[in-house]
Amino acid sequence: MNRPANRVALLIPHYNNPQGLVASLGSIGEAETVDVIVVDDGSTRARIDEAACRAAFRARGGVVFLYLPQNRGIEHALNTGLQHIVDAGYAFAARLDCDDLAMPDRFARQLAFLDAHPDVALLGSAVTFFDASGDRFTVQQPQTHEAIVLQMHDDNAFTHPAVMFRTSAVREIGLYPTDCRAAEDFAYFWRFVARYRTANLAEVLTKSEYNDAGISMSKRRVQQAARLKLLWRHFDWTPRSALKMAKALTSLILPLAAARTIKRLIGRKNWS
Template sequence: MLRLGPPRLSFVIPAWNQERFLAASVGSALSQTVHAIEVIVVNDASTDATALILEAIDDPRLVVLRSETNLGPGGARNLGMEAAQASIVAFLDADDVAAPERAERQLAFFDGHPDHVLVGSAYGVVDEKDNVLGVERPALLEDAELRFSSLFLSPVHLTSSAIRADVARRKAIVFPTDSKIVEDYRFVSSLIRHGKVANLQDVLTYYRRHDAMTSRLFEQQGWQGFAEASAANIRALGVECDGPLAARLAQAHLAKLRGLETDPLLEQLYDTLKALHASQEAP
């Protein structure tokens, strides 16, 4: 297959010892309904058959980068973004699968929304044998509600998301490399200061749950790192906040989304914070 002109979208896939699922992940990115793409796989010092699997894929749109030291997912994505030729970058993990129309849908969204820098989507959840376990649809879709929600949690599922990489480059926004747990949340929080964010209801990625996934590490280590990142976002509004308080506010936020009641004093603080955020976001 010959590439026709420069790519319109670059997939960035960090890969560390994912030989079981890597071929399916890369294959899904190369099988998009839009052909003007490139797929950048960052072999993050893998010690399994990752290199051999990538060598066996015969497609000029595949770009393989190798790091001799393990950078972690954030550092590997930074390396991929730096090499990306397209102005739009879509993130995918080496154990996940992109729906065939993902690039087409996200490119169409950016074409119609030049003020947006980030778009996520719904995603399916599959197990190790590709059985679909369910679908996670975003509770929030529009910029204003997503922007407030980002004080407490990521407004998008990163590996079903695409960004304007040209904006990230211009603003020197990269994934922090001091944590392998919340680097995506911190990256997204920085990026959406420079444009709008939205979610699509389309299922554009299939997210795999299995024993070796980094999300298990997140569950084991708890919410401490996430709460600290949330507290930093809240402090940026001029409100004193530490990790434990941010965690309680995040719980109140989730309760609100689900229509549940929360502690009255916590709800009052939450509502005050929401009003303050709205006043600072107003043009």
């Protein structure tokens, strides 16, 4: 098998958001050596403008478009793209969502860290969330593997659009699980954490769009139910784990407005 010239492939799922896709591709720095795999999940209302995408993409690499015949959900789009990346022989897979923005040297910085730490299989970073009014807040995820393990018993210790991981690990643990709708990343990253060393960089390397139409908001109860299932799956019978289960159950039961009010009162940004 002929390996690709670039070692990193960026996976971007797309569904009816061609303008967001162009913005994401345009954010990638000119000096980055990365190919992009775009998987369209059966868009019908707003199709991809391939010419606009190629014009926006200025990095040292190419853009490949894969089209699913019908909308099946992000898990299936991700797995289609990830299987393509593994089969093509890329050493690393990275993630970004439509409308999200990569810092100009994001992939070079993550690649340098992974090359310097061959024991780390999954790497994320801090992320700034933004909306039409500008930057809203920054999420600093735990940086060490030990802190990440503790965080995973509470909530996802990685922001999905900011990660890069080794395809050698994918060959061992498989593709994204499809039994945790709207929380496929949390479920998948548990597999990494349970088997490999992981890390997060302190620097903000991705800006992620924050809006009520996103999966985390529009499918909140589905996501919370999946999160609760995952916490139970990895329950370690400690008081801390029991407390986190109780918090997740409360978050599932409460209306979104009430959960947000509690978050403001206790000052915790990670209350979902």
